[in-house]
Amino acid sequence: MSEIEREAMEYDVVIVGAGPAGLSAAIRLKQLDADINVVVLEKGSEVGAHILSGAVLDPCGLNALIPDWKEKGAPLNTPVKVDNFYMLGEAGKIRVPNFPMPPLMSNHGNYIVSMGNVCRWMAEQAEEMGVEIFPGMACSELVYGENGEVKGVVAGEFGRNPDGTPGDGYEPGMELHGKYVFLSEGVRGSLSKQVIAKYDLSKGHDPQKFGLGMKEIWEIDPAKHKEGTVTHTMGWPLNGNAGGGSFIYHIENNQVYVGFVVHLNYKNPHLFPYMEFQRFKHHPVVADLLEGGKRVAYGARAISEGGYQSMPKMTFPGGAMLGCSVGMVNVPRIKGNHNAMLSGKAAAEAAFEAIQAGRSGDELPAYEDEVRTGAIGKDLKKVRNVKPLWSKYGLMASLAVGGFDMWTNTFGFSLLGTLKHGKNDADATEEASKHKPIDYPKPDGKLSFDRLTNVSFSMTNHEEQQPCHLRLTNDAVPVTVDLAKYAGPSARYCPAGVYEFVEEEGKEPRFVINFQNCVHCKTCDIKDPAQNITWTTPQGGDGPNYPNM
Template sequence: MQRDVMEYDVLIVGAGPAGLSAAIKLKQLALEANREISICILEKGSEVGAHILSGAVIDPIALNELIPDWKEKGAPLNTQVQEDRFLILSKKNSWKIPEFLLPPLMSNHGNYIISLGNLCRWLGEQAEALGVEIYPGFSGFEILYNEDGAVKGIVTGDMGIGRDGHEKPGFAPGMELHAKYTLIAEGTRGSLTKQLEAKFNLRADAEPQKYGLGFKEIWQLTPEKHQAGLVMHSQGWPLDNSTGGGSFVYHLENNMAAVGFVVHLNYSNPYLSPFGEFQKFKSHPTISTMLKDAKRISYGARTINEGGLQSLPKLVFAGGALIGCSAGLVNLPRIKGSHNAMKSGMLAAEAAFEALKESRQHDELSNYPEKLRASWIWQDLDQVRNIKPALSKYGNLLGSIYGGIEMWLQAFEIRLPWTLNHGKADNETLKPASASQRIAYPKPDNSITFDRLSSIFLSNVQHEEDQPCHLKLKDSAIPININLALYDAPEQRYCPAGVYEIIGDSGNERLQINAPNCIHCKACDIKDPTQNINWQPPEGGGGPNYIGM
């Protein structure tokens, strides 16, 4: 097939905080050195920010370094944190942990409550003003290699293929984008990242990556319930002691609040529904009182890297590097990764610029991981490296106590000499349905709690209906013979968008995949017990179109 070919110095896949920061830093370095560097960013969303979802309370440390005059340039950081509140929940009550008992690391003072999607839109404007080419609506489908095996770029997905696999009128083949260096910034569990990890064995020395599934809704509160700058987190109900996770409630400007919930995907009960747990959380008196007479504006979900240092893959390969959530740089107890993502993009940009100055291409940017290890990213992750494995090993109560002690020791520059292991991958943790207890989830009241279909309507999800299913089964028999038989088809419950359904009478069941519902969270790719589901990007521009998330 004849494809158009475009050549660049640096190709970046993903217009999130890491990819955009990398592009901006490269252009800044090029301007300082009076050099020309061609940069292209490929973004699968319909626009920059369309697929971005995060809490988000951002530590501005990386933004301060990248664009020191961001306030004068109108960056959308409008609400500084005014109060930290941490609660322990039972079914009916809540207890506030005094702020002085929380480790200093957990303080959010000096941080900002933002829409990460809006910040990315603004960063996109800054990048384009510097001459970066950004192409939204194009998905990276396949890695391209030189004869010596080095990465030379990517192929974008074909447009205009019917569900039957045949070309429709208006068919357009994907483009080949070639570059001297390719930076992968496609977010959690990216399809290209998986290809690269397999090709270059990048995870040979890493523990399994760990994940959480995060939900977020934007609510417009009544003025008397709104407190601009309030940051509230909770642990406890509705999750049991063996199921990790917790909530966040962030009060933005204009009476808006972000209400969210995270469930760690190493849970063991196949009857658990992360979406259902989120709805139950909102029924807690503390939350339902706040949401009374409020209006839900938007909904979304995405997976989060939680493995930390132990789960970092090798970050470089011949011809490029992994940055941001493609690398896995989230600080779990802080629930923050954007500052590390941005800094990783900046460090990779420095490494790529040095290579280009030396007229190198398609080799390993070996000084990028060296720069990362010497940066504050490494310190940020190192001081919390034991928190996630402690929660998994000891449960929420003892794990949180252990984590609190270790974080307090870190405040006095006391580093414990051991590093705990994660153990199993998240897809390996389910117990058989026969050994698990069913969980009853109340019917939605359509005021504070809702069903999945009405929720995904608020995500503005759109896919071309007549296109091949982007959720591929390696073996079509496994959903019934293994997932249904052993685990009562957990994909029906862990998917936050109602993509997977078992239909048919007993003995004649089959799995129905409602691919147009998909909001690109990747939970199925992560949690499927036999790793039988392979998430691939649909036609570029498909998926959610988040606003203000």
């Protein structure tokens, strides 16, 4: 516990993160007991400001939580009408037919949404029920009880100097204590990372795997717009350099979501995920759609991809991790928001039963059991081998063998059992000497853009006098290890241009961290070969301000 004296507030349940998992937990707790005291703490400037997702939403989670969501005006306005899959070559495409695909891959009955706007709507529902929601309140540290349990968090600390010392206007923040604390921070949450390490929650589980998702919103020519159309592509431009693919979703108002995902287990440190995304938009199929349009927003976020075998133990003394803090994305479906909602509901029910029984500060095994054996576990178990097949044998094996395995899992069995993921994504990076540099075309400023220009469309801002929230374990490692052995991959894997190596004649190279650009994607915390970078939360309200991501 910090030695700084702070005021404390007591709640029944403290929830970190106003995403779909945290808000679902808050709503469900109030459904079960209108008098239960629940607080949700959100580091973004408003609810939804840090939410970025594809997103085609399977409404099953919302159906379970708020069955009358249509009557209550939930922003699910664009049902999927057309579902396309393409394999891209450099200049052409091959349509992958829908009929051989397992039923779980169908998007009919789902909705193209802005998850930021869905979360804003969910926050309204929660507040009407009496949930206290505090945006702009970053949770910078955990508070532990006498028996080593998590009993709360520190939130709302402001005004430290760049060297970490309290400044003239320093505000120490408050401790918010709960009978249970829920961590719903999203992928690679800083507090979740701490509890996983402290309580050894990953023991016996595969390492978590990740992807980097980048997304732009475009306004296009109305003649080209086909509301409700969902398109996914694989193949070019990544080909054999990395796993991944794209999505193009036609939403309302002549807008499309254009996104690109790169699996972070790639070997070649010269790979530049952001530039792969920009190159993708020059494929004739995509360029024809976007020409004459304009990009209106940009953002990026890591995605948990390990699935069923990579979910760590979810409960710890005093609380639980929810949603993407655990990793509940169904990779072939590219969907996790429905599971996040279901996890929040399950955690709320387990905590409610414990509080009713007079318990607090212990673990919630009922939550863990429900996630692993209930709807979430069943959803993820069916697809558990697709990602390891893709990683080990490539795209075509994943499509053929993975598709067959999903079909057999539909009937409750798998000939493959459960495949392992192997190395984590940082360890998958190989030394630069084993690979050739990749030549990327210069952005044209019409279809493709440089990183700093695009970051301006994420409305990202950080107060510059605070400490850098991207911490180096060893200041020398970026130059002596990452640059010397791996050709400085941080200058490429970051989708916001945060990291650069400055090389001046007659001087040793310098590693520069432009933390003001950070869009909180967490890729550096995941992919850095030496695992020398730790992402921590900056002061509350800082970071991107996504309008409708």
